[in-house]
Amino acid sequence: MQTDAKKCVRDVDRSFYDFKDAENASFKTSAGLTPEVVSQISDEKHDPDWMREFRQRSLKIYESLDIPDWGPPIDGLNMDDIVTYVRPDTAMRGKWSEVPEDIKNTFERLGIPEAERKSLAGVGAQYDSEVVYHNVKEEVAAQGVVYTDMESALTGEYREMVREHFMKLVPPTDHKFAALHGAVWSGGSFVYVPPGVKVDIPLQSYFRLNAPGAGQFEHTLIIVDKGADLHFIEGCSAPKYSVANLHAGCVELFVGEGARLRYSTIENWSKNMYNLNTKRAVIEKDGIMEWVSGSFGSHTSYLYPMTILKGDGSRMEYTGITFAGKGQQLDTGAKVAHSGRGTSSHIVAKSISKSGGECVFRSSVTVAEGAVNTRSSVSCDSLMLDSDSRSDTIPAMDIRNASSDIGHEARIGRISDDAVFYLMSRGLSEEDSRAMIVSGFAEPVAKELPLEYAVEMNNLIKLEMDNG
Amino acid sequence: MSDELLRVEKLCVTVDGNRILNGLDLTVRPGETHVIMGPNGAGKSTLGNVIMGNPVYSVDSGRIFFDGLDITDMKTDERAKLGIFISFQSPQEVPGVTLEEFMRASRSAVTGKPLKVFAFQKELRSVMDTLSMDHSYAGRDLNVGFSGGEKKKAEILQMLMMGPRLAILDETDSGLDVDAVKIVSEGIRHFKKEDNSLIIITHNARILEGLDVDHTHILSKGRITRNGDASLVDEIEREGFKALEEEEQV
Numbered sequence: 086m087q088t089d090a091k092k093c094v095r096d097v098d099r100s101f102y103d104f105k106d107a108e109n110a111s112f113k114t115s116a117g118l119t120p121e122v123v124s125q126i127s128d129e130k131h132d133p134d135w136m137r138e139f140r141q142r143s144l145k146i147y148e149s150l151d152i153p154d155w156g157p158p159i160d161g162l163n164m165d166d167i168v169t170y171v172r173p174d175t176a177m178r179g180k181w182s183e184v185p186e187d188i189k190n191t192f193e194r195l196g197i198p199e200a201e202r203k204s205l206a207g208v209g210a211q212y213d214s215e216v217v218y219h220n221v222k223e224e225v226a227a228q229g230v231v232y233t234d235m236e237s238a239l240t241g242e243y244r245e246m247v248r249e250h251f252m253k254l255v256p257p258t259d260h261k262f263a264a265l266h267g268a269v270w271s272g273g274s275f276v277y278v279p280p281g282v283k284v285d286i287p288l289q290s291y292f293r294l295n296a297p298g299a300g301q302f303e304h305t306l307i308i309v310d311k312g313a314d315l316h317f318i319e320g321c322s323a324p325k326y327s328v329a330n331l332h333a334g335c336v337e338l339f340v341g342e343g344a345r346l347r348y349s350t351i352e353n354w355s356k357n358m359y360n361l362n363t364k365r366a367v368i369e370k371d372g373i374m375e376w377v378s379g380s381f382g383s384h385t386s387y388l389y390p391m392t393i394l395k396g397d398g399s400r401m402e403y404t405g406i407t408f409a410g411k412g413q414q415l416d417t418g419a420k421v422a423h424s425g426r427g428t429s430s431h432i433v434a435k436s437i438s439k440s441g442g443e444c445v446f447r448s449s450v451t452v453a454e455g456a457v458n459t460r461s462s463v464s465c466d467s468l469m470l471d472s473d474s475r476s477d478t479i480p481a482m483d484i485r486n487a488s489s490d491i492g493h494e495a496r497i498g499r500i501s502d503d504a505v506f507y508l509m510s511r512g513l514s515e516e517d518s519r520a521m522i523v524s525g526f527a528e529p530v531a532k533e534l535p536l537e538y539a540v541e542m543n544n545l546i547k548l549e550m551d552n553g
Numbered sequence: 554m555s556d557e558l559l560r561v562e563k564l565c566v567t568v569d570g571n572r573i574l575n576g577l578d579l580t581v582r583p584g585e586t587h588v589i590m591g592p593n594g595a596g597k598s599t600l601g602n603v604i605m606g607n608p609v610y611s612v613d614s615g616r617i618f619f620d621g622l623d624i625t626d627m628k629t630d631e632r633a634k635l636g637i638f639i640s641f642q643s644p645q646e647v648p649g650v651t652l653e654e655f656m657r658a659s660r661s662a663v664t665g666k667p668l669k670v671f672a673f674q675k676e677l678r679s680v681m682d683t684l685s686m687d688h689s690y691a692g693r694d695l696n697v698g699f700s701g702g703e704k705k706k707a708e709i710l711q712m713l714m715m716g717p718r719l720a721i722l723d724e725t726d727s728g729l730d731v732d733a734v735k736i737v738s739e740g741i742r743h744f745k746k747e748d749n750s751l752i753i754i755t756h757n758a759r760i761l762e763g764l765d766v767d768h769t770h771i772l773s774k775g776r777i778t779r780n781g782d783a784s785l786v787d788e789i790e791r792e793g794f795k796a797l798e799e800e801e802q803v
Contacts (some may be wrong), residue, residue: 426672502609515630
């Protein structure tokens, strides 16, 4: 009789992302964080005065705040070692042919220009601290859609709108890394969709961090005006280095009355990355926010997209999957604050942990007293592929009225031996059987992703098996 | 081909430290239909699982041969590739994997060849028709939310799609209504048209209607306690296991 061989699903295969370019920066700050370094960044970026002040104020807040002590440890991250600003040796281009060869090749290998040709309305590509490519299809621009890098937005036609919204949803006082972001942010995208405009195909920004020991602090600001509709995709990756890298991006999303925004992310940072990212959306009356989130990479992640359902009848859906392999601590989840009447939230999260990886799912649902007739459901399914791995679910709820309908369920399980035997009895190998069960587990999330990202996710979960 | 398709020799099996099979012998030749009956807890399902290689059960002694090959230590998927199939009493539910995807993966694994997708789709739907299964089941998650009867039909569908040489049907009739038993029996007859062998583990003679039973065995306390032909089935139906076992001991 066969013995119970210790076979298991392999860690996410990251080799695809693990190529690096020679350092090609034209300018970088010295490591660490001082008012001088922040001021240097302002000089480099030709900040307007209000932004100069904003950065310095944020730095002071940063210095006054403590490192969060409630999540996975981040002692491996020493801010004195992090280079906060690395300018690649190029200006932003609107044609791939004008982007320097090595940087262009990087994005070619990640499939970005190809995806742009096939299935995207516009693309932004950031390399280290600056956006190196930005382009939006003419017909989309003709609808009045603005899609540009944050620096251009800051001084361009929409500068007042940017100033009015920038870090208003996620103020620097929110937490230490939001303050850090306020001080040293660089790059990212600005999107404005005018009232009633439906953008049929997605816009995508891709963030690539090439420089070792650096931080990436891109700022994404999206305003979807009344009755408009947008799908925005965000992708991230980096090659692996032996020193810690830091990602502390900030995403602020404003969804107008009756508007809809879908925000999809596939995050595949390398395993030396500390991913301390903040995402927040505020939704007006009858607006819809949809989050689709895949977290596969990083050494340590703190990531909890938050939705404020401000307007009556506004809705949110969150669908997310987290895969933690060896040495990874991925602390993810979703927050929702119901303040309008008759609002609804629906959170579905999946996590997979293996080879000692740790997944924590945190959810927070708050319902204000006046948010009558709220509906909220949270469900979290965790799969542990071996006994070394960990999975936790930490739900929090604060419900202030009696007319709301709130549900929560969590399941933590392992791959059932009976199920493996069942699939094997139909001729599938043990490895393929396990892979099929794991991809079936992930399927509800995969089907929410844009096709090319579903394919990428399948590559990512790369369900190859190990003969252990 | 050996003239013995399956030979089980003096098989002793334990699970969780309990001896379930205790020196069981069984020989099945190509084209034969065997019926195994016996009281609850006699080890009938264990026998099916052990022939398929379920690692939960450990073989303490004895051997299992398939087509002359010693398969006692062989992995389950290798046994499936040799042409052994079991229709489970309670098939597992696998969320996120559709019945069709699963059957496709199974077909490619067993044949080792890339699949001709359109031909396969057509074949699957035509077999579903013979089992009066709605085509929508092809796109549903494997066994998830299927009724007892639908699960059994899906098992028979898998049997017909895989075309094994030996099919073990473990209580395939349990929990089925009269109409479903008819449909499932029809599926089994379809399978038996060719020179395939069957081991039918059952409590119930109904599923055997229209099948030519060659051998009937009573399995009790981990061993075959009585062998007979098709008429033994009727005898058991009339008199019950108890009387027959006592007769054996006299």
